[in-house]
Amino acid sequence: MSLRMALLTLIAGAPRSGYDIGQEFDGVLKFVWHAKPTQVYPELKRLAGEDLIREQDTGSRGRKPYEITEKGVAELRAWLTGTSADHSQRNETALRSFALWTVSPAEAGDFLREELEYHRARLRGMRALKNGLDLSQAQDRAALLGVELGIRRLEAMVSWAEWAIENVAAWPEGSQ
Template sequence: MSIRHGLLALLERGPMHGYQLRAAFEASVGGTWALNIGQVYTTLSRLERDDFVRPRPEGEGGQRPYEITESGRAELSRWFSTPLERTDRPRDELAIKLALAMTTPGVDVTAVVQSQRTAGVRALQEYTRLKTRPSDQDDLSWRLVLDSLIFQCEAEIRWLDHCETTILRHRPGPVAPAGAPVEERERNRR
């Protein structure tokens, strides 16, 4: 998700200045994504450049609120109606790490898998604890964000389980000495 579209969605509720936008953004994602105020103002100036928002007169506190424009609304609507492409998401560092662990000498892949699994379960414990906090029971959007984190975590752990099973099933036999016939080396590799 881009901060651009997040801010546009918030401005659709009504005009807001930078600090209000930051607070509203963090409230809607339940503090899972902290923004600094510099990011908010940089994004606002780009949105203004693209004619998606426009500034309004300064308020009493000297803060300048922004409002969404018609083309900003059209952009927001396009964003909501277009599914995210999987290729738009950042590369999966964990998949790359495991692939490298498989081919790097001296690395215990199952230990890498287990430490990641433990970290995943620890995160799940934390999310579940947050979910059961009485103060968070009625905040539906926050609960959905938490559920999303729980589902992602669960998917990662299931994938790790799958990796471990696959690795154990295909674990090679003892490596044949360098001088052994190629056939034997190939056989051991399987």
């Protein structure tokens, strides 16, 4: 997935400013896609330059929301219907797990307990988000699909972390 499609998806749902988009990337989209403001703003300018989005009048706090154009909707639909999903992933937790043999079992357990708490907190947030969806709205019905995917992934991560903590607790001391 590209940042371009993530931005078009967000803006298609409702006009959003760069600030609003940043908040979404730090919130619900964090499990799907991460983007920094230094990436978002230049891409918004490119999308506007290609007439895929356009700025609306300045809103509250001087923010300039963007709305999607017909051309932008067409590009988003072409992406959805004309391409296959990219299933490659980066998962730092998994990568670190492969390296846990280099630290003591106690240090590995600390890392895993931190992961467990992180995923539990995110899971609570995603469940709250799900409860706040208005399923009479098309956008929220579609959002439910992504939110439920996030919930199920987080449940799997919680289950894995609990298992991993038990597993590492059985490692002999000095086993690195």
